[in-house]
Amino acid sequence: MISEKMNAALNKQINEELYSAYLYLSMSAYFEGISLLGFANWMKVQTQEETAHAMGLFDYVNSRGGKIELEQINKPQINWASPVDAFEAVLKHEQYITSKISELMDTAEAEKDRPALSFLQWYIKEQVEEEATAGDLLAKLKLIGSDANALLLMDKDLAARTFVAPVIE
Ligand code: OFO
Numbered sequence: 001m002i003s004e005k006m007n008a009a010l011n012k013q014i015n016e017e018l019y020s021a022y023l024y025l026s027m028s029a030y031f032e033g034i035s036l037l038g039f040a041n042w043m044k045v046q047t048q049e050e051t052a053h054a055m056g057l058f059d060y061v062n063s064r065g066g067k068i069e070l071e072q073i074n075k076p077q078i079n080w081a082s083p084v085d086a087f088e089a090v091l092k093h094e095q096y097i098t099s100k101i102s103e104l105m106d107t108a109e110a111e112k113d114r115p116a117l118s119f120l121q122w123y124i125k126e127q128v129e130e131e132a133t134a135g136d137l138l139a140k141l142k143l144i145g146s147d148a149n150a151l152l153l154m155d156k157d158l159a160a161r162t163f164v165a166p167v168i169e
Contacts, residue, residue: 007067011070014054017097024050041159
């Protein structure tokens with residue numbers, strides 16, 4: 001069993017993860033619109049990742065006898081000024097999500113919910129990776145600046161990303 005408070009906090013996080021999926025899907029469309037199809041692919045895979053994060057929480061709530069309550073997903077931004085601008089938004093968003101996972105862990109601690117604390121370890125570690133990846137891609141884009149050839153090479157690299165379903169445990 002989980003407490004009502006923990007249940008509500010986990011439901012809220014499902015919404016945050018689904019919004020993340022939505023945001024990256026919107027970014028995928030933005031990149032497609034400026035003919036950077038590798039970046040668009042990277043964002044699509046990111047959408048799949050975020051959906052998997054939401055589903056991990058969804059399954060956990062159900063497995064603990066909680067009640068899933070899905071909320072409306074906010075409309076994401078649809079345009080960015082440049083690839084750098086988009087990746088600055090990715091990094092900022094991932095830092096925000098890290099703060100949300102930390103808050104969830106605070107709730108688990110306050111509720112003395114050891115299983116939730118143990119489960120959330122995966123998410124907090126994942127956030128370290130998410131922030132590092134976003135920061136790395138942003139740094140590369142800044143280095144590239146206005147060098148179109150370098151940008152196309154990066155686009156080619158990002159086209160190779162494929163989705164590997166994470167094992168959340
Ligand atoms: Fe779910 O890690 Fe990004 O938001």
